[in-house]
Amino acid sequence: MNKQTKPLRHVLGQSQAAALLLLPFMSVYLLFLVYPFFRGVWISLHDWNLLAVAFNPDAKEFVGVSNYIKVMWGKNIIWSPLASPVLQLMGLGGAITSALLHRSGRLGRTTALAIGIGAIVFFILPGFHPGEGGRWYDRRFWPTVGNTLVFVGLTVPGVTLSALVLAVSLNRETRAMSVLRTLFFLSQVLSVTVVTLIWQIMFSPRQGLIANVTELFGGSPIVWLTDERFAMAAIVITTIWWSLGIAMILFLAGLQDISRDLYEAGALDHATGVRAFWYITLPNLKRTITLVIVLQIILHFQVFGQSHLMTNGGPNDTTQVLVRYIYQTGFRDSDLGRASAMAVFLFVIMGAFSVLQFVLGREED
Amino acid sequence: MKHLIIGAALAAALAVPATAQEVTLARFFGACEDAGTDTKTSVGEACIIQSIINAASEQIDGVTVNTLPTDWGNYYDQLKAAYAGGTAPDVHVMHRSSVAEFAGLGALADLTDDLAAAGIDTTDWAPAALDAVSFDGGIYGVPMDFHANLWHVNMDLMAKAGLVQDGKPILPTSPEEMLAQAKMVKDATGQDYLAADFAQFPIGVRLVLALMWQQGANIFSEDGTATINTDAARNAVTAITQLFDAGVANPQLNYADSQQAFLNGEAAMLVNGTWVVDFYTAEAAKEEVGLNNYQVADFPTLFDEGATWADSHMWAIPASLKANDPEKFQAALKVLAFINDHNVDWARTGHMSVRKSVVASEEYANLPHRADYTGTASIARDTPPSERYGAIQDVLNRELQAIWLTGKSVDTALGDAEAEVQDLLDR
Secondary structure: OHHHHHHHHHHOOHHHHHHHHHHHHHHHHHHHHHHHHHHHHHHHOEEOEHHHHHHOHHHOEEOOOHHHHHHHOEEEEEEOOOOOHHHHHHHHHHHHHHHHHHHOOOOOHHHHHHHHHHHHHHHHHHHEEEEEEEEEOOOOHHHHHHHHHHHHHHHHHHHHHHHHHHHHHHOOOOHHHHHHHHHHHHHHHOOHHHHHHHHHHHHOOOOOHHHHHHHHOOOOOOOHHHOOOOHHHHHHHHHHHHHHHHHHHHHHHHHHHOOHHHHHHHHHOOOOHHHHHHHHHHHHOHHHHHHHHHHHHHHHOOOOHHHHHHHOOOOOOOOOOHHHHHHHHHHHOOEHHHHHHHHHHHHHHHHHHHHHHHHHHHHHO | OHHHHHHHHHHHHHHOOOOOEEEEEEOOOOOOOOOOOOOOOOOOHHHHHHHHHHHHHHHOOOEEEEEOOOOHHHHHHHHHHHHHOOOOOOEEEEEHHHHHHHHHOOOEOOOOOOOOOOOOOHHHEOHHHHHHHEEOOEEOOEEEEEEEEEEEEEHHHHHHOOOEEOOEEOOOOOHHHHHHHHHHHHHHHOOEEEEEOOOOOOHHHHHHHHHHHOOOOOOEOOOOOEOOOOHHHHHHHHHHHHHHHOOOOOOOOOHHHHHHHHHOOOEEEEEEEHHHHHHHHHHHOOOOOOOOOEEEEOOOOOOOOOOEEEEEEEEEOEHHHHHHOHHHHHHHHHHHHHHHHOHHHHHOOOOEOOEHHHHOOHHHHOOOOHHHHOOHHHHEEOOOOOOOHHHHHHHHHHHHHHHHHHOOOHHHHHHHHHHHHHHHHHO
């Protein structure tokens, strides 16, 4: 053995060996992720018709940031501090709260800074609106971004809370519990087409389970997928059911890392049940919860199938989400440049949340 | 014709070594698992077309046809992605309304000089069919049908409401009369007057379009000006919303639900296309289905002139196949010829034939309910050709659904639709 490894060590230094081992990953990563990303940015700077360019590579035209302007800006756009009072006051409130919490020492510096910046963005962005005689060049873009935010805002807490409750109640070493754990995880392995098919049947006002139950209690069935008030709720419920599993497994892993000793010590001080959960489990799960929330946010910003297959973005665009709009612009309208500009916007949002996770994760070390 | 094909096939078989050409084919119409090869007994669009394709694969010498998996709702997106990626199917179905976009970019093969040699007689096509596959002076496909919106009628409900005369349904001649008849149906039967997919596919759009055309109006002009925020559009929309307001129609049903409501006997009328006539005929014959006495009617004229939305299905071949693989191109042409020869089988769905010889045949005249909607061919209409047809339909569908599903005001919705369609036309 020694005779064989020694010469090899002489041939390759440590950093060379590292480079060799990294090579397969790096080549795939560069080819399939980094290159397409920069290509996407490049496309977003062109007037680029999907089919026309495929037949004639010269059919594209460099237009600079014109696609971004056409998507995100408008004619005579002005800013005022109270254009969308609710959102802007929430943003302002968030910024002040994070500053106060930092002052009183309850928030670390970077966390306070991250939340503060996010809150200020919330204060600034909704303040833009078309002035007199003005209009957005693309009147669907910002409402679509808003819908995506609503979806993320409902789904992430929904998944996190229900997965946490499930994980805590299933965290026992009995056979029944392991069967239940498997059952709850099972929905996760289904593809989006199957999940949406199941739920379309569930929500159907004519033959659906939910409609049958409401009728049993004398109510008139809700037309979930075509009613403006319920369509978003329907795809949120579907998504929570679908993506519960991974969050639950992460929480279970986190729970098993908490030392039994802590609970025994807590029990001596009468901290059992809900109190043990509140004072022992939650503080120890803090990092897992942060991880789950940020992962879910990044994942659910990319929602597409649920909206595309269940509601077609309707009714009245209330469930139109960003990725579906990108898809329609790129494929139905063949406008690849514009679609890429929107995709870059989505990348910036998700990138911001990745940075946030990085910052929060480092601080707690 | 057959001899010509066999001759061509023989010639081809002799000219090239006997390797079977595999032709890939993409289509919508939905899936049919066991279609078989009997083109005379299959029922419904999916199974009839698949039986024709299976028969082509079996009967054409040296050619096998491989039907690619596709999905109705995303068909054109898939097709475009395939073209853009250089992997277009050798033969594919499409709508007349998409010819402008695909042929305009040079995606489709010009078949003008190849059809006769393949045994396809273009002089047998109805003029409107030839027009449907023509673009810029060339022929870019083989037409398969005219399809249009019809009124499918539950005669039992109509009879109960006293709306039958000489075995035919009494249909309205004005929006006011429609509301009055709708109330008669509701009072006599407790059921809805009219069902349609107002919540999913653009069937509600086609209804409104028909009512606009009936007033001599359109949603945009040939020169690219959107004309949606108009009195004609308001009249068309309110002709329909008055039914919702009176509680004699339900806007919240999607395609499957509205069809189910009609088959359950919960609506006297269903607005849907020619493509379901044979299917509903078969369903009405079943004991357990609520609909028993089924008839079809031409879309009624509620305003000045007759009009109903119509389109055509057609088959095309990619330009790249003709340029790069002449042998496979010949094989693809044979598949098109086979489909053209089986036009009468396709007409069994309820679609209208594009071939004069088929229309004149006894077999065609004897198809179920064929005599009920002979007027449809002469009132068939569509919007002016546009590369943004799909996007425009989508805008209208969204704004109209906003009116009847979310209570958006008609004026605001039509104003928004006009602005957005104008943006699309200007883009």
